[in-house]
Amino acid sequence: MLNILWFSFFLIAAIASLFQWLWMGDADVFNRMVNSLFQMAELSVSIMLILFGTLTLWMGFLSVAERAGIVEKLGQWLAPVFKRLMPEVPAGHPALGLITLNFAANGLGLDNAATPIGLRAMQALQSLNPTPQTATNAQILFLVLNASSLTLLPVTIFMYRAQQGAPDPTLVFLPILLATSVSSLAGLISVAIVQRLRLTDPVVLLTILGLLAGMSVFMAFLATLSTAAISSLSSLLGNLSLFVIILLFLGVGAWKRVPVYDSFVEGAKGGFAVARDLLPYLVAMLCAIGVLRSSGALDMLLDAIRWGVTSLGMDSRFVEALPTALVKPFSGSAARALMIETMNHHGVDSFAALLSATIQGSTETTFYVLAVYFGSVGVIRSRHAVGCALFADVAGVIAAISVCYWFFG
DSSP, rough: OOHHHHHHHHHHHHHHHHHHHTTTOOOOOHHHHHHHHHHHHHHHHHHHHHHHHHHEEEEEEEHHOOOOHHHHHHHHHHHHHHHHSSSTTTTTOOOHHHHHHHHHHHHTTOOHHHHHHHHHHHHHHHTSSSSTTOOHHHHHHHHHHHHHOOOSSSSHHHHHHHHOOOSGGGGHHHHHHHHHHHHHHHHHHHHHHHTTTTTTTTHHHHHHHHHHHHHHHHHHHHHHHHHHHHHHHHHHHHHHHHHHHHHHHHHHHHHTOOOOOHHHHHHHHHHHHHHHHHHHHHHHHHHHHHHHHTTHHHHHHHHHHHHHHHHHTTTGGGGGGGGHHHTTOOOOOHHHHHHHHHHHOOTTTSHHHHHHHHHHHHHHOHHHHHHHHHHHTTTOOTTTTTHHHHHHHHHHHHHHHHHHHHOOO
16 A cells, blocks of 8 residues: 555656646746655654654663563553454553553653654564564554544644734644544544444443543533643643653662663663664655645645635635645644644634644644654555545544634634
């Protein structure tokens, strides 16, 4: 699937560029496409430099946690649920604890911690893979849930809105929470259908309902706070949780007489190796995305959608925010730039800007996640991972549009 997808990006870009040249008279399109190749290659190296430090740091802390038995204990607690969702993963396997830590970090918006933990979880799942180049069912479920990006505290979105002068930076908190919940649930259901998982199993059903109930209570509590209090709580909770996790790893390790420094250094070496091996996969995917974007193909699609919506007599205000939705699966930085541009052009609290921020906070850079997570373990046959992840993205975007019309329409 990734082979077909990667080639399709270049093929679509070629067709779009020929149209731009022959019909629109834009001969500079080829210059933009070639420049994008070099820019994306440079961006890949920049990302790797960041990942080198982050992966090295968190792989070191995770090594301490594993030797202290924390990861194993988390796996034992979640064994009843994951035994049904990932039946091929043995109860108590280290991968289950790492997956739990990854989901917790994602939910708190701790991206710098979530990615290294997720890569370590993918490696642990790969140790159970009988065909190393083909993704297993467990790896696909884990990746799709990561790509659906369940985020309880979208602190970065609040920060961007505050920078653009929003009087209430947290105005999009509830819309994002609702949209990201729909995205994650859609991802889980799509994988469950393909893999024939029983979501009606009492243990799984009670877990899902319990999570939904917990989120409802959390949302009700936040509704009682002022805007300043929510923003302050978001920042405090994210940073405090991160530091508490580090202290927990080191404290339990020291209590169990684990050589914490030696364990950290040993794990950090593994993080360096993982980051190094990721570069070819990142260059391949980001360069293809850069060519597709610079060819004008995404702009043509947006114009066609706007024409279709207008022809049907529907409210087309949401189309102004679609660039963020269309680009987000390919490039998080490009989607972020488009969100900020939408705020500048239409106003930070305009419908288009609010919807763009909601989409940005409720979906993930799917193809980046695919390249990084599967690339870290050498998986090249993704099976139904791409389809299920994109289905979750589409569900998240539709939910974001619906919720924003409900809240701000």
